[in-house]
Amino acid sequence: MTDHATDSTVRRTAAASASLYFVLLFVVPPDGPPVETASSDQIRSYYTENASALHASALAAAAAGPAVIVFCAAIAQLVARRAAWSFWPPAMVAGGVLIAVWHWVTAAIEANIAVQGLDGTDLASVDDGVVAAWYAMTNVGHLFGDLAMSAIVLTLASMSWGCRHSEVLPAWLSWCGLSVAAAGAVGVVGVTLAVGPLANAWFIGLFGWTVWVPTVAILLLVRPLREVAGHEVHPEVHTG
Numbered sequence: 001m002t003d004h005a006t007d008s009t010v011r012r013t014a015a016a017s018a019s020l021y022f023v024l025l026f027v028v029p030p031d032g033p034p035v036e037t038a039s040s041d042q043i044r045s046y047y048t049e050n051a052s053a054l055h056a057s058a059l060a061a062a063a064a065g066p067a068v069i070v071f072c073a074a075i076a077q078l079v080a081r082r083a084a085w086s087f088w089p090p091a092m093v094a095g096g097v098l099i100a101v102w103h104w105v106t107a108a109i110e111a112n113i114a115v116q117g118l119d120g121t122d123l124a125s126v127d128d129g130v131v132a133a134w135y136a137m138t139n140v141g142h143l144f145g146d147l148a149m150s151a152i153v154l155t156l157a158s159m160s161w162g163c164r165h166s167e168v169l170p171a172w173l174s175w176c177g178l179s180v181a182a183a184g185a186v187g188v189v190g191v192t193l194a195v196g197p198l199a200n201a202w203f204i205g206l207f208g209w210t211v212w213v214p215t216v217a218i219l220l221l222v223r224p225l226r227e228v229a230g231h232e233v234h235p236e237v238h239t240g
Helices: 003-024 040-049 051-082 088-111 113-119 128-147 149-166 171-193 201-222
Strands: none
Touching: 003 051, 003 201, 040 051, 040 113, 040 128, 051 088, 051 113, 051 149, 088 113, 088 128, 088 149, 113 128, 128 149, 128 171, 149 171, 149 201, 171 201
16 A cells, blocks of 8 residues: 555544544433432432433443544654654553543443442342432543543643644644644643632533534545655654
């Protein structure tokens, strides 16, 4: 397979996985009752009435993990083919793996009660204190998700910087990605220090990432990239 054909295949793979990941991001369960005041009956009702949504969300998270990893790996390969010396591609893949872990852990916490029936457990027979403890773990999941913005910051920053220098993506999109990454980093600081105004920047990081992913997918398919036909790709990483 020629360099050009390989490049096209990688671009299509990145676009397809990014599109799938983008769609899966919207498969989320409805909010439950407030953790601080929810009674055991309210918790049981929530999981009973929203069982299908919780199962769907868990399944979506299971698929979103591989999708985002493939997306990041494909972008990393496109960058590495044009700049073998760059250390950004490994950072992209690492960021994708961390984002996948975020989706898996959060889904496991949210769907924990919903899947208790797998071993024959009847939710109605579970002690109220145990049910409340299981549900209280969702607050841990929320904080885990807040901290996981660090993984999105790493991914956005490495992709934006690497793609800017390798010309895989247009400069304007790279700068947008770096701006979103900066906002996400500020949001993480705000969450960890419990500073409300700074914490609000977290949402810029989340929504920016959600928009950035499909934008990359579209541009990979319609924007002409620098031709690699006849370009000799050196697999070794140059230092210095």
